[in-house]
Amino acid sequence: MDIHRYERLWLAGALVLIVLFIGTITYGAVVVGVEMVSASGGTIAPDEIPNDDRFSDPRVEQVGENEYEAYVIARQFLFQPRQLRVPEGSTVTFYVTSPDVLHGFEVVGTNANMMVIPGQVTKATVEFEEAGSYGVVCNEYCGAGHHTMEGSIEVVPQSEWEGGN
Ligand code: CUA
Numbered sequence: 464m465d466i467h468r469y470e471r472l473w474l475a476g477a478l479v480l481i482v483l484f485i486g487t488i489t490y491g492a493v494v495v496g497v498e499m500v501s502a503s504g505g506t507i508a509p510d511e512i513p514n515d516d517r518f519s520d521p522r523v524e525q526v527g528e529n530e531y532e533a534y535v536i537a538r539q540f541l542f543q544p545r546q547l548r549v550p551e552g553s554t555v556t557f558y559v560t561s562p563d564v565l566h567g568f569e570v571v572g573t574n575a576n577m578m579v580i581p582g583q584v585t586k587a588t589v590e591f592e593e594a595g596s597y598g599v600v601c602n603e604y605c606g607a608g609h610h611t612m613e614g615s616i617e618v619v620p621q622s623e624w625e626g627g628n
Contacts, residue, residue: 497574504584509562512536517558517584523547531555537566537579540608542599548617550624551594555616560584567602570616578603594620 466474491497512518521543523533531553536543538561549555559568559579566579568587575587591597601612 504558504560504586506583507560509560509581512560512562518560523549523555529553533557535559535568537561537568537601537612539563539606540601540612542568542601542612542614545614546617547615548619549591550619551621552592553618554588554590556586556588558584558586564605565603566605566612567600569600569602571598571600573597576602591616591618594618 507515507518517534518536521534521536523531523544526532529550529552531549533547533555535547535557537559547555557568557570557575557577559577560583561579561581563581565581568577568579568585569575570589573589573591575589577585577587579585595618597616597618599614599616601609605612
């Protein structure tokens with residue numbers, strides 16, 4: 464079978480693109496460690512949130528020397544707690560859920576950009592190497608007050624941290 468030269472070029476080009484696309488996704492997942500939305504945090508019925516050990520009292524708690532776990536509820540139109548404090552150099556694992564509609568949980572300037580789905584607990588881990596105030600925004604349209612939905616993570620310099628939250 465005789466394939467025209469230009470057609471062969473297009474076929475080769477398309478093959479290269481397919482390999483590149485698969486390559487970038489594999490690279491992102493394996494080398495960079497980009498995580499897809501997963502159910503790794505587990506599930507929770509929205510009406511069980513007030514009775515749940517993790518979410519009845521949204522908070523951040525220390526679980527290791529420089530390790531913290533944060534339990535956050537994203538709801539119309541706020542984050543509970545609105546502000547979290549951790550010391551510089553800490554690793555924080557966020558568990559976020561929603562009792563009402565779809566929300567976002569993006570910690571500006573970090574790798575955390577999560578979709579918060581009612582019925583599911585979304586999990587992401589962030590290392591806060593530098594002190595400062597990190598904004599938290601909802602980036603999924605969730606209703607009339609969507610644009611007001613914000614919070615912050617205050618990463619306190621070690622010299623000013625006395626263990627208190
Ligand atoms: Cu919550 Cu937008």
